[in-house]
Amino acid sequence: MDLGAVRTFVAVAEAGQFQKAAADLSITQQAVSKRVAALERELGVRLFTRVPRGAELTIDGRAFLPHARELLRVAERAVTSVRAGRRPLRVDVINSRGAASGLMRGFHRAYPEVDLDVLMLVEIETAVAAVRSGAIDASFRAVAMPGRPLPEDLESVRVVDEPLQLLTGPAHALADVRSVSVAQLAGHRIWMPGLTPGTEWAAYYDDLVAEFGLTVEATGPNFGSDALLDTIADTPGLATFMGEHTRLIWPAGHGLRRIPVTDPAPVYPHSLIWRRDNPHPALATLRAHLAAATAGHDAAGTWRPDWVAPH
Template sequence: MDLTAVRTFVTAVDAGQFQEAAVDLSITPQAVSKRIAVLAKDLGVQLFSRTARGVRLTIDGQAFLPYARALLQAEDRAAASVRPGRRALRVDVIGRRLSVAGLLRGFHGAYPETDLDVVTLFDFDTAVAAVRSGTIDATFRAVDLPGRQLPEGVEAVPVFDEPLQLFTGPAHEFATARSIAPAQLAGRRIWMPGNIPGTEWAAYYDELAAEFGLTIDAIGPNFGIEHLLDTIADSSTLATFVSEQTPLVWPAGHDLRRIPLHDPTPVYPHSLIWRTDNPHPALTALRDHLTAAYPGRPEGGIWTPERVRDA
């Protein structure tokens, strides 16, 4: 269907006369009549009947009008979804259930008038390339990892240091501990079947394992979080790492335990990455909101891969 003809039809309805519609559309009255005639022919109905005062909708025209308006609204939304300055702020998160998605929810709560388009890209390089090309406006990624470099014109700022916890079943040796130090995990097996080689989270846990002498075991099919919880609950030797902010729900009979890690506390360093010349008006608001809430990284007591490199 010719949306230009549909828009002409709606404009003529609102104006009440083809002459007024022509003025509004900056075309001739003859062009208005021709567009509407073509539309009526395509539909196989008469849309207007002429009166002494101008034109009046026929019954078919009245039936078509709400759908015509909906078509034009859909056209406007489609254009706004990709038009810089009008489309929603498009932000990438690693996962919709993870803490960075919670950061976005907090931003939306503070700025409910801002439209957000949340996407999930797989890896660091893909996300940064999408920022650089303008496909997305920003991404949350860990830049404090070996081999992570940002191209010219792309910047990052830390926005959240996410503490890790040990996650065990009731029979595990650390199940009753109030907290443990990462060094106590030396020689232990940490089961993380979702750690896909080449991903930024796998690189983070490789650095963590090398620093504290533990083993990250990614062997075995990844059947999802429910299977992971079931397996951890029944094991006296398997444990895994979870974020302090990750929401998890499990059956009461599992009796699973979250054990804080201290001295130091490993944190996953999330940064917001954006292109410096991105003109989207909501991007500055997002950056200011996140940096204002970030307390800064303390001098001691935490571990990140960046600190290992600096040392």
């Protein structure tokens, strides 16, 4: 359907006159008449009745008007969705309570005028494909996975190294320590359901296990964080890892403990990836904000997998 004719129809309906609509659209009255006539031929109905004071909508015209307005709104949204600077900045944060989500909340506080569309994609392949296609503008990932170089049309930068913490219930053998070394974790069962093979976090924990001889179990279905916290609270022999910046809430009766891991402190390397030719102006603002807001990469006394490039 010719959107120009639809726009002209709406203008006449709102003005009540062909002449006034022509002035509003900055075209001739003859052009208005031709567009309306063409739309009427396409629809097979009369849209207006000529009256002494101008033009009145017919029954069919009144029925078509709300749909015509919606057509114009949809067209505007379609244009806005691909017009850099007018559409929201689309960023994948993986989950709602992790470090990446916290970084984006900080960005929003610093730049409330930037429209954001925050998504949560699970698989790295999905996120990379979405960045490459332009469906999203950026994604937070530990992208330097072994055997999977970043595509040449993408760029990445490490934005924060997040220390791991041990999460235990109140009856766990390590519940009352202020910190725990990696060596002290040997022999303890660390339960992490949801470590899907092929994901960047599974690759990270595979290397952590191989380096320090830990026991990380990914058995059982992943019923979400609430079920995980319930199980850790009720099972003295189980613990789990979580990021220092992860924000979780649990009932006070759980008595859970968050314990820093040291000597060395394992850190999870969060990176931002984006397409090199992405023109969205807010993307540059986000990158500058993250560069200023994060620091401490490759600090002494920390550990990261060998496949994570030095900052």
